[in-house]
Amino acid sequence: MTSIPSQAAPALAIRADAEVVENRSEGGANHRLRLRVQGWPGSTPGQFVMLSPGSVGEVRRDDPLLPRPMAVYREHPAAGGAAEVEILYRVEGRGTALLTESAPGEAIRIVGPLGQPFPLAAAAARCLVVGGGTGVASLYGLVEALAAESRPEVLLGARSADDLMAHDDFAALGRPLVVTTEDGSLGETGLVTAPLERALARGDVDTVYSCGPTPMMRACAELAAAAGVRCFVSLENNMACGFGACLGCAAPRPAGDYALVCRDGPVFEASEIAWDGLP
Amino acid sequence: MSAAVDTKVDLGGISLRNPVLTASGTFGYGTELAPFLDLTRIGGFVAKSLTPQPRIGNPPPRIAEAPAGMLNAISLENVGVEAFVRDKLPALPDGVTVIASVFGTEPAHYAEVCKRLAGVPRVAGVEVNASCPHVKAGGIEFGQDPRALAELVRTVKRATGQPVLVKLSPNVTSIAEMARVCEGEGADGLSLVNAVQAMDVDVARRRTVLRNGLGGLSGPAIRPIALRMVWQAAQAVSIPICGIGGIMTAEDAVKFLLCGAVAVQVGTANYLDPAAAGRIADGIAEYAAEQGFPRVIDLVGALESW
Ligand SMILES: Cc1cc2nc3c(=O)[nH]c(=O)nc-3n(C[C@H](O)[C@H](O)[C@H](O)COP(=O)(O)OP(=O)(O)OC[C@H]3O[C@@H](n4cnc5c(N)ncnc54)[C@H](O)[C@@H]3O)c2cc1C
Ligand SMILES: Cc1cc2nc3c(=O)[nH]c(=O)nc-3n(C[C@H](O)[C@H](O)[C@H](O)COP(=O)(O)O)c2cc1C
Ligand code: FES
Numbered sequence: 001m002t003s004i005p006s007q008a009a010p011a012l013a014i015r016a017d018a019e020v021v022e023n024r025s026e027g028g029a030n031h032r033l034r035l036r037v038q039g040w041p042g043s044t045p046g047q048f049v050m051l052s053p054g055s056v057g058e059v060r061r062d063d064p065l066l067p068r069p070m071a072v073y074r075e076h077p078a079a080g081g082a083a084e085v086e087i088l089y090r091v092e093g094r095g096t097a098l099l100t101e102s103a104p105g106e107a108i109r110i111v112g113p114l115g116q117p118f119p120l121a122a123a124a125a126r127c128l129v130v131g132g133g134t135g136v137a138s139l140y141g142l143v144e145a146l147a148a149e150s151r152p153e154v155l156l157g158a159r160s161a162d163d164l165m166a167h168d169d170f171a172a173l174g175r176p177l178v179v180t181t182e183d184g185s186l187g188e189t190g191l192v193t194a195p196l197e198r199a200l201a202r203g204d205v206d207t208v209y210s211c212g213p214t215p216m217m218r219a220c221a222e223l224a225a226a227a228g229v230r231c232f233v234s235l236e237n238n239m240a241c242g243f244g245a246c247l248g249c250a251a252p253r254p255a256g257d258y259a260l261v262c263r264d265g266p267v268f269e270a271s272e273i274a275w276d277g278l279p
Numbered sequence: 280m281s282a283a284v285d286t287k288v289d290l291g292g293i294s295l296r297n298p299v300l301t302a303s304g305t306f307g308y309g310t311e312l313a314p315f316l317d318l319t320r321i322g323g324f325v326a327k328s329l330t331p332q333p334r335i336g337n338p339p340p341r342i343a344e345a346p347a348g349m350l351n352a353i354s355l356e357n358v359g360v361e362a363f364v365r366d367k368l369p370a371l372p373d374g375v376t377v378i379a380s381v382f383g384t385e386p387a388h389y390a391e392v393c394k395r396l397a398g399v400p401r402v403a404g405v406e407v408n409a410s411c412p413h414v415k416a417g418g419i420e421f422g423q424d425p426r427a428l429a430e431l432v433r434t435v436k437r438a439t440g441q442p443v444l445v446k447l448s449p450n451v452t453s454i455a456e457m458a459r460v461c462e463g464e465g466a467d468g469l470s471l472v473n474a475v476q477a478m479d480v481d482v483a484r485r486r487t488v489l490r491n492g493l494g495g496l497s498g499p500a501i502r503p504i505a506l507r508m509v510w511q512a513a514q515a516v517s518i519p520i521c522g523i524g525g526i527m528t529a530e531d532a533v534k535f536l537l538c539g540a541v542a543v544q545v546g547t548a549n550y551l552d553p554a555a556a557g558r559i560a561d562g563i564a565e566y567a568a569e570q571g572f573p574r575v576i577d578l579v580g581a582l583e584s585w
Contacts, residue, residue, distance in 0.1 A: 012314045015554050052551055060527060062347040062499040067551055111315070111553060240342050240349060241550035243315075245307040247327075247353045248342030257335050258356070263311075279340045279490070 011041035013114050013243065017107040021084060023100065028162035031100060033087040037110060040083035043072045045141030046234060046267045049085070049112030050242040053099040068095045069239045069262070071138035071211075072113060073166070085110070088137040088165050114242045115266050118209060118232060123147040125206035128199055130220050132157040132192055132212025136165040138234050138266075139211055143173055153178070153199060157192025157216065161185040193219045200227040207232070210270075214278055221270030231270040235278075237261040252277030284564045285574040288322070290542045291468030291519050292442035293404040295322035295376060298575055299532065299560040302523050302546035303328055303380035303406060303446070304353065308367040315553035321560050322542060323376030325470075326363065328408045330382050331391045333359035343479060343488040348498030348525070349547060350477055352491035355382055355408075360392045368401045377401055378444070382408040386421075386431045390438035397439045404441050407431065410448030410473035422448035422473075425460045432464035444521060446470040447512075449501070454508045455515035462516040469512060470521040470544065472505045498547040499525040506538055513539025513580060527555070529562020536563070536578040 018035035025031050043049075050067035070087045078084040091097050102108055120142075121127050127150050131139045136156055146152040153176040158164035160183045167186075170177055178195045179187030188195065193216070199205060200223055210220040211234035224231035240246040244263035251259050252274040259265060259272065286297035296319075303325040306312060318324060336356030343350045358367065363379070371377065379402050381392040389407060396402050409431060410422035421431045428445075435443055445461045447454065449472035458469055474495025479488045487493075505524025513520055522535030523544040532543045548555040567575050 015315045015552065062527070064344055065347060065498050065547070065551065066344050066349060109552060238340060238342060240351075240547075241553075243553065244311045245305060245553075246342065246351070246550055247304075247336060247356050248351060250336060250339050250341055250356075252338060258339075277338055 010044050010047060010115075010117060011113060013112050014039055014041060015109070015111045016040070018085070018110040020102045020104050020106050020108060022104060023102055025100070026088075026165075029091040030163070030165050031089050031091065033089060033099070033102075035085045035087065035108065035110065036078050036082050037085050038080075038082045040075070040085060041113065042083070043075060043113030044117035045145050046117035046138065047072055047113040047115050048138075048242070048266060049087070049110050049114065050239070051087070051099065052109040053095065053102055064094045064098065066095075066240050067109070067111065067242065068099070069236075069242055073137050073140055074144070088134075090134045090165070111242060115262055116264065118142045118234070118267050120145060121150055121207040123149045125150050126204050127152040128155065128196065128205050128208045129153070130155045130157075130192055130196055130208060130210040130212070130216075132216040133163075134165065135211030135213070135216075135234065135236065139209065140166060140169060142209060143170065143175060151176075155180070155192050155195050155199070157181070157212070158186075159183065192216065193223065196220060196223055200224065200229060205229050210234070211236075217270070218275045221273075221275065224270065232267055233270050233273070234266045235261045235268065235273070236266070284567045284572070285576075286560070286564050288541050288576050289519070290442075290521060291404070291444060291466075293323075293376070293378065293468075295542060297322045297560045298536065298542040298563065299556050300325055300378065300521065300542060300544045301549055301556050302544035303408065305546040305549050308358075308363070309371050309375065309377070310367070312549065312553045313372075316557050318375040319372065321556045323378060323403065325378045325380050325406050325544060326367070327357050328355050328380040328382040329357050329360045329363050329392050330355065331360060331388050333357065333362065337491050340488065340490055343494070345477070345479060345496055345498070346500060348496050348500035350479060350489055350494035350496055351474065352489045352494040354491065360395045364395065364399055368399065371401070376403050378404050378406050380406045380408050380446070381435075386434040389431060390434050393435055393439040393441075397441060402441065404444060404467070405435070405439060406444040406446050406470055407435050408446050408473070410446055410450075422457065423451055425456060428457060429460050429464050432461050432466050436465045442467040444468040444470050446473055448473050449504055449508055449524075450476045455511050458512040458516045462518050466518060468519040468521060469516070470523055471512060472501070472508050472524050475501050475504060497525070499527060501525050502531060506534055509535055509540050510538040526559065527551075529559045529566060532559050532563055533566050533578065536575070537580070537582045539580045541576065541579050
């Protein structure tokens, strides 16, 4: 196993009213949101933000009440010392449906960057990055950050071609990319765990990174463990605050106690999680 | 404009620079929100409820959204009173007013926590959580039975010389009766309300949304109930009341003051906006100035009759 070099501590989070620059459908339920944020301290791949659509300052929106956790898909500097923070999201329910209504020029409250980032594997390590569903959005920055020498291979799974997030962006990164869809509308037919099993069978993989639906991450963790390969997962528990104050996002640990997904994660080494106890 | 308004209030012997506190369990141990809010700008904060020993909470799901609110069943996960005094208190900046919340499954446990906190200079007072809506034993049982409540308050008052606030449950028939019981046993103030006992169901899985089944409802959904109870309690007793329940804005907070609360606690709103308490404190002072009240305390109970 390759050791994981230590990284600088993530930046302190801010609370800001972000300006919507762009918010558009990418076809199907997937949307791309670009936000201009003043004072954005910069994030590290794997970190997330809490977004409160439709609520700014004293303007009230009591329902839906809670902010929604979203990964920072990518970010870059913008005019006037601000940063542009990009989010890819999928309409799941009321909160994300409301998010689609935020028009350019409007404001959305943002709190972040939050959580612990992905530990980056050493340059010499060989990495597999496995994404499914909305989890794909958490992985783009990671693939960009992993050194070219670590030859990261990207495996993305979705129900159908329409559901797959950010396919073009990932393809443009120029890393080996395998796509699976359950209905066969794009790439291989089946689950993303099939190419994962094949890659692990080669015996040259050091680290697996995974983000997606819980059953998918669990399967990745089990396949990696069976192959003796280190595996990091990024959990998507429901959250109320995102910064360790409500204790709502508990994930069970093998010792019988709980980790907080927002503060101790969302990235965990797979062996730190007692998978049977996750909802 | 608001600088001219005197915002100081006295909550049962705890002097606060302004009437806005953050509610127990919604602000961690005070450091979690430090990047977003200068705690010395608000009246103070009530820490997560403490038990004699560290306590592990419920299995997930522990939270769920509800109409204009949320359900929680955290089950009082906390570091225990010893670690609170040793690690959490010293991590707070100077000048932050700290109220420690105490919990137990029997009066002796509450007394044990209070005794440990008694000599600690950073603790300005204690709040007795007599009302947790989802713990299997303790909490709400004390808040719902007048005799058990009386015994609890008596025991705690004997255990500490610090100001004692009693946090009451809204899950009672007569809040006035419970308030009088606390006053009779020497409580220095009342905090009301805790979360409202509630539940919800996921029909797709035919299960309760929370693993615990029952939970506590908080947020704007409970504000009118909380307001009613604060008003009724204020009619019944003369000890000060701290109003809690669904406060999101300064306007919401002012309603509680007008109904007789001398201070308020902000809970669920912290999750949406970790700077909420500061915003609300500023807004109350602005309201007082606009309405021609030189002191925030003059707003307390200033409800006009029809
Ligand atoms: C750290 C983190 C990063 C995330 N990053 C992204 C991202 O980049 N893009 C993206 O589209 N989504 C992301 N999610 C998931 C996203 O937060 C949820 O899809 C969203 O909160 C659903 O809100 P809603 O109001 O639309 O749905 P709701 O009405 O709240 O729920 C609809 C359905 O979605 C489920 N759901 C609710 N919250 C979550 C959740 N947190 N995770 C998974 N399922 C949930 C509910 O159980 C329900 O079945 C992330 C979650 C976490 C914890
Ligand atoms: C996640 C969560 C945890 C809570 N934990 C505690 C606690 O430990 N002790 C306590 O006295 N009240 C606790 N409460 C209740 C709050 O302090 C407050 O009384 C209640 O939420 C109503 O106020 P709100 O509507 O402003 O949130 C908790 C509330 C929530 C939402
Ligand atoms: S979401 Fe509140 S503690 Fe993690």
